[in-house]
Amino acid sequence: xxxxxxxxxxxxxxxxxxxxxxxxxxxxxxxxxxxxxxxxxxxxxxxxxxxxxxxxxxxxxxxxxxxxxxxxxxxxxxxxxxxxxxxxxxxxxxxxxxxxxxxxxxxxxxxxxxxxxxxxxxxxxxxxxxxxxxxxxxxxxxxxxxxxxxxxxxxxxxxxxxxxxxxxxxxxxxxxxxxxxxxxxxxxxxxxxxxxxxxxxxxxxxxxxxxxxxxxxxxxxxxxxxxxxxxxxxxxxxxxxxxxxxxxxxxxxxxxxxxxxxxxxxxxxxxxxxxxxxxxxxxxxxxxxxxxxxxxxxxxxxxxxxxxxxxxxxxxxxxxxxxxxxxxxxxxxxxxxxxxxxxxxxxxxxxxxxxxxxxxxxxxxxxxxxxxxxxxxxxxxxxxxxxxxxxxxxxxxxxxxxxxxxxxxxxxxxxxxxxxxxxxxxxxxxxxxxxxxxxxxxxxxxxxxxxxxxxxxxxxxxxxxxxxxxxxxxxxxxxxxxxxxxxxxxxxxxxxxxxxxxxxxxxxxxxxxxxxxxxxxxxxxxxxxxxxxxxxxxxxxxxxxxxxxxxxxxxxxxxxxxxxxxxxxxxxxxxxxxxxxxxxxxxxxxxxxxxxxxxxxxxxxxxxxxxxxxxxxxxxxxxxxxxxxxxxxxxxxxxxxxxxxxxxxxxxxxxxxxxxxxxxxxxxxxxxxxxxxxxxxxxxxxxxxxxxxxxxxxxxxxxxxxxxxxxxxxxxxxxxxxxxxxxxxxxxxxxxxxxxxxxxxxxxxxxxxxxxxxxxxxxxxxxxxxxxxxxxxxxxxxxxxxxxxxxxxxxxxxxxxxxxxxxxxxxxxxxxxxxxxxxx
RNA sequence: GCGAGAGUGGCGGAACUGGCAGACGCGCGGGACUUAGGAUCCCGUGGGGAAACUCGUGGGGGUUCGACUCCCCCCUCUCGCACCA
Numbered sequence: 001x002x003x004x005x006x007x008x009x010x011x012x013x014x015x016x017x018x019x020x021x022x023x024x025x026x027x028x029x030x031x032x033x034x035x036x037x038x039x040x041x042x043x044x045x046x047x048x049x050x051x052x053x054x055x056x057x058x059x060x061x062x063x064x065x066x067x068x069x070x071x072x073x074x075x076x077x078x079x080x081x082x083x084x085x086x087x088x089x090x091x092x093x094x095x096x097x098x099x100x101x102x103x104x105x106x107x108x109x110x111x112x113x114x115x116x117x118x119x120x121x122x123x124x125x126x127x128x129x130x131x132x133x134x135x136x137x138x139x140x141x142x143x144x145x146x147x148x149x150x151x152x153x154x155x156x157x158x159x160x161x162x163x164x165x166x167x168x169x170x171x172x173x174x175x176x177x178x179x180x181x182x183x184x185x186x187x188x189x190x191x192x193x194x195x196x197x198x199x200x201x202x203x204x205x206x207x208x209x210x211x212x213x214x215x216x217x218x219x220x221x222x223x224x225x226x227x228x229x230x231x232x233x234x235x236x237x238x239x240x241x242x243x244x245x246x247x248x249x250x251x252x253x254x255x256x257x258x259x260x261x262x263x264x265x266x267x268x269x270x271x272x273x274x275x276x277x278x279x280x281x282x283x284x285x286x287x288x289x290x291x292x293x294x295x296x297x298x299x300x301x302x303x304x305x306x307x308x309x310x311x312x313x314x315x316x317x318x319x320x321x322x323x324x325x326x327x328x329x330x331x332x333x334x335x336x337x338x339x340x341x342x343x344x345x346x347x348x349x350x351x352x353x354x355x356x357x358x359x360x361x362x363x364x365x366x367x368x369x370x371x372x373x374x375x376x377x378x379x380x381x382x383x384x385x386x387x388x389x390x391x392x393x394x395x396x397x398x399x400x401x402x403x404x405x406x407x408x409x410x411x412x413x414x415x416x417x418x419x420x421x422x423x424x425x426x427x428x429x430x431x432x433x434x435x436x437x438x439x440x441x442x443x444x445x446x447x448x449x450x451x452x453x454x455x456x457x458x459x460x461x462x463x464x465x466x467x468x469x470x471x472x473x474x475x476x477x478x479x480x481x482x483x484x485x486x487x488x489x490x491x492x493x494x495x496x497x498x499x500x501x502x503x504x505x506x507x508x509x510x511x512x513x514x515x516x517x518x519x520x521x522x523x524x525x526x527x528x529x530x531x532x533x534x535x536x537x538x539x540x541x542x543x544x545x546x547x548x549x550x551x552x553x554x555x556x557x558x559x560x561x562x563x564x565x566x567x568x569x570x571x572x573x574x575x576x577x578x579x580x581x582x583x584x585x586x587x588x589x590x591x592x593x594x595x596x597x598x599x600x601x602x603x604x605x606x607x608x609x610x611x612x613x614x615x616x617x618x619x620x621x622x623x624x625x626x627x628x629x630x631x632x633x634x635x636x637x638x639x640x641x642x643x644x645x646x647x648x649x650x651x652x653x654x655x656x657x658x659x660x661x662x663x664x665x666x667x668x669x670x671x672x673x674x675x676x677x678x679x680x681x682x683x684x685x686x687x688x689x690x691x692x693x694x695x696x697x698x699x700x701x702x703x704x705x706x707x708x709x710x711x712x713x714x715x716x717x718x719x720x721x722x723x724x725x726x727x728x729x730x731x732x733x734x735x736x737x738x739x740x741x742x743x744x745x746x747x748x749x750x751x752x753x754x755x756x757x758x759x760x761x762x763x764x765x766x767x768x769x770x771x772x773x774x775x776x777x778x779x780x781x782x783x784x785x786x787x788x789x790x791x792x793x794x795x796x797x798x799x800x801x802x803x804x805x806x807x808x809x810x811x812x813x814x815x816x817x818x819x820x821x822x823x824x
Numbered sequence: 825g826c827g828a829g830a831g832u833g834g835c836g837g838a839a840c841u842g843g844c845a846g847a848c849g850c851g852c853g854g855g856a857c858u859u860a861g862g863a864u865c866c867c868g869u870g871g872g873g874a875a876a877c878u879c880g881u882g883g884g885g886g887u888u889c890g891a892c893u894c895c896c897c898c899c900u901c902u903c904g905c906a907c908c909a
Binding site for chain 2: 002213214217218221222224226228244245246247248259300302325326327328329331332333334336337338339340344345346347349415417535538539605608609610611614615616617619621622624625626628629631675678682684686687689690691692693694697704767769771772773774777809810811812814817818820821822
């Protein structure tokens with residue numbers, strides 16, 4: 001074997017280990033810091049090459065920063081609570097903690113097989129009591145601030161996972177995890193009041209300049225800010241009016257009915273009082289069911305049912321009928337709308353179908369407005385609006401809102417699509433919510449000194465979906481911390497996204513026993529300089545983490561408003577055109593490839609496969625290309641090291657040839673170095689790999705052309721290539737660096753920089769175009785002036801031929817690039 | 825429907841602010857060395873053409889000396905949101 005990757009890997013790992021090169025000893029000491037973080041994984045068992053992309057990228061950046069002289073924090077941990085462990089417990093009678101530990105061990109082996117430079121001393125696991133103790137502590141802090149509360153309401157229920165889900169975990173009406181259609185249930189649950197931070201979460205997106213535009217946009221849409229007004233419509237004989245939210249108060253005089261969601265409390269109230277007709281009741285039930293079944297329907301027919309109740313128009317005093325409609329969602333605004341069929345297409349379709357009146361109240365200037373065939377949704381001047389007639393929409397909105405305000409019937413309002421974060425789960429394998437229910441005192445927080453509320457080992461796993469915690473009497477029974485009476489523990493556990501919303505703070509001191517994190521160290525190292533993970537977390541994890549950090553900031557525990565300075569979302573690796581999954585059978589495991597070609601080959605190919613932010617198709621054949629390159633590179637290093645053994649690790653410093661092949665080689669190496677450094681800084685690791693290949697090819701071409709392999713330029717090429725390869729193929733580079741006579745690890749070698757002197761050239765090659773088409777090429781002295789270049793171009797044989805019989809209108813010279821001769 | 829992104833050889837992909845289209849790699853063709861090669865090395869490789877040359881970055885128009893890149897219209901695909909009041 002001419003490229004001894006097994007030996008290289010073993011030696012490099014041993015060295016990194018012995019010299020503890022990736023351990024950050026004293027976080028407060030270094031001046032230049034770089035916190036490079038990969039999203040910590042859920043320990044599901046096996047990793048495939050798609051996961052590898054994430055870690056290889058992060059590792060390349062971490063190692064680059066080390067070589068650039070930064071103290072690097074690159075920790076790793078486990079997002080270890082979650083449903084799969086519990087499902088395994090039910091299916092295979094294995095305890096979730098055992099299952100999780102086994103998977104962690106397996107995945108840690110895999111990560112190490114890739115050669116990732118993690119500081120394993122800082123490893124943490126969210127299912128460890130020493131960790132979740134602080135997750136519970138954070139819950140208590142939120143509770144103290146009124147940001148954690150219990151409420152009853154319609155929630156998303158997954159009948160398969162037998163638990164509730166946050167809005168963010170419902171995708172296309174189905175459970176994000178298992179794909180089962182989600183049901184709506186009325187339950188009392190714990191929420192985090194993320195809506196209280198809607199405005200800062202939205203506004204601060206502007207400061208996240210180093211986040212992908214796409215992710216910022218997704219978050220902005222998810223928060224969904226819109227300006228408008230709330231309007232109350234009094235219900236005769238009822239104390240509470242029906243409140244609606246609208247972005248178009250200017251159309252208020254065109255409202256001809258109200259439409260309510262089936263789940264609206266007013267509807268429920270009518271039903272409880274028996275004031276709803278049998279037909280209406282049946283309709284409500286049908287809607288609730290249909291919402292589940294028709295989850296993929298793009299446009300459903302507008303259906304509705306008249307409640308028989310009327311409300312009073314707050315400005316005209318006229319009665320308006322109240323309908324239940326399938327197109328009104330309980331989850332947005334107030335769950336009730338004022339319907340303006342003249343100016344809202346949905347209302348129009350509904351009114352047309354059910355014979356409700358349609359009134360035009362907005363008329364545009366100079367273009368056709370409401371024509372009776374469809375709603376006019378644009379702006380214009382108010383008509384049929386009494387005293388408001390003639391006002392433009394904008395002024396109309398203000399005037400009508402003011403009129404409502406004067407009557408106490410409404411006010412302007414900013415509405416968000418964002419809902420509060422439902423965090424309780426009726427499952428076992430999560431952090432217990434640190435609350436106690438006392439018959440006398442109500443719901444009482446567990447005192448901080450009693451944390452953690454330990455998850456008991458002895459529980460029964462039943463496939464019924466009942467929380468296993470209910471089966472452990474010892475866990476349940478507790479004395480009320482307030483009155484001392486016998487009380488009961490909360491049996492719900494927290495959504496695992498709570499665990500992962502603060503773990504990046506814990507890494508600075510993962511064993512700290514007195515607090516979740518050390519504020520000093522955290523303030524010094526955060527925000528995370530580079531965060532790397534999949535775009536699938538664009539909303540959930542990243543929004544929750546931003547929220548928790550903002551709360552911690554308001555608590556005075558951290559000094560920064562945002563957790564992640566730069567975010568990079570890497571693309572998926574597909575196989576046979578599809579996302580890798582066990583069920584599709586298209587998973588590419590890294591183990592056999594690493595066995596056969598070595599970790600560096602797999603790393604290099606993974607980086608080379610395409611721009612890291614884009615999806616890419618895995619091709620086993622492509623791996624061989626990377627292997628061939630490393631073989632060539634290794635041969636070059638061993639040849640050069642043998643030939644020039646007397647250099648003994650000396651910094652390449654010439655003497656340099658002033659001209660000829662060696663000079664050209666040196667210029668080329670420095671050009672490529674320039675390109676590679678640039679690429680690395682911009683995350684273009686695919687072209688960085690390509691640049692390295694070109695350096696090796698350049699030396700090979702030089703040799704093939706009879707160049708002297710003893711030249712200092714060749715030594716320099718080997719030296720530069722090795723350092724540039726350090727972050728990408730670290731084991732091979734480590735071995736090569738030693739071969740080149742260096743005593744220190746390549747991790748400690750300075751990152752190379754091209755020298756201006758080496759890039760200089762006495763002549764310049766210019767491309768010559770005639771009328772914009774490439775025709776020839778000239779070589780001129782580097783200091784040639786415009787006139788000389790012009791002369792050289794025009795006297796070129798081919799150019800002369802093309803121009804023959806025409807007049808040269810002008811000659812455009814782009815310095816250092818090209819000449820374009822315009823001839824007519 | 826709304827929003828965002830992307831369409832370049834047989835394939836993955838290059839081309840930073842308009843300036844040599846197809847870097848680099850895979851595959852393929854030819855050759856060398858070999859008992860042998862799925863190892864290694866060398867040469868070639870967008871289409872058409874013997875060549876001069878010509879056509880080529882989803883399609884159509886435009887701006888420009890010059891357009892993969894900028895502008896307008898259209899087509900296709902991917903992703904996100906989706907009756908958001």
